[in-house]
Amino acid sequence: MFFSPTIRDLSTTNNDVYILCVTTGDYYGKGRERKKELVNAVEKLGVKKGNVLIMDLTNYKDGPESWEEEKLSKHILDHVEKLDINIVLTFDEYGVSGHINHIGCFKSIQYLYSNGLLPTDVEVFVLESISILRKYISFWDLILSRSRSRYIYISNFRNVLSAYSAMREHKTQLIWFRYLYMIFSRYIFINTFKRIHMKKAF
Numbered sequence: 001m002f003f004s005p006t007i008r009d010l011s012t013t014n015n016d017v018y019i020l021c022v023t024t025g026d027y028y029g030k031g032r033e034r035k036k037e038l039v040n041a042v043e044k045l046g047v048k049k050g051n052v053l054i055m056d057l058t059n060y061k062d063g064p065e066s067w068e069e070e071k072l073s074k075h076i077l078d079h080v081e082k083l084d085i086n087i088v089l090t091f092d093e094y095g096v097s098g099h100i101n102h103i104g105c106f107k108s109i110q111y112l113y114s115n116g117l118l119p120t121d122v123e124v125f126v127l128e129s130i131s132i133l134r135k136y137i138s139f140w141d142l143i144l145s146r147s148r149s150r151y152i153y154i155s156n157f158r159n160v161l162s163a164y165s166a167m168r169e170h171k172t173q174l175i176w177f178r179y180l181y182m183i184f185s186r187y188i189f190i191n192t193f194k195r196i197h198m199k200k201a202f
Contacts, residue, residue: 011046094129149192
């Protein structure tokens with residue numbers, strides 16, 4: 001939902017794109033449907049079905065509980081190494097929407113990076129969280145994004161249509177405010193990234 005400009009751009013320019021999802025989104029008991037929806041959605045963005053990996057680990061479920069980032073990071077590292085990944089894209093420390101699971105993904109990657117556990121050729125970029133005002137001014141945020149961000153993806157008209165098509169695949173999540181999101185969210189049109197920063201290991 002948040003990464004569609006980037007996913008679409010990378011998948012249509014001869015890059016091998018993988019989607020790694022920690023949970024099935026089963027907090028409301030709809031995990032089975034949401035797994036199918038995710039696969040169908042990212043296929044609309046150009047990602048092969050076989051490149052969608054959903055871990056569904058017992059101790060890491062969709063919901064309001066914090067995850068143990070050190071243990072989760074080991075599962076993520078396994079996928080990075082097995083797939084020979086050279087660039088990792090994830091949420092930043094604010095998780096875009098503030099969702100605790102999004103933040104958990106960031107913390108797990110941060111743990112790997114800060115402890116030197118990632119392969120040396122792997123680069124990590126995090127999707128920038130922005131103020132709520134900027135978040136919902138649609139493509140008008142391009143003015144600020146271009147001046148403030150070095151790493152940016154901007155969707156053309158065709159890619160925006162692909163994002164809309166992908167969103168419509170998330171049928172179990174398409175309640176009324178999701179439609180407003182599709183109209184007004186800058187994340188439909190623009191993604192900006194920053195490199196992950198080193199933090200002191202604990």
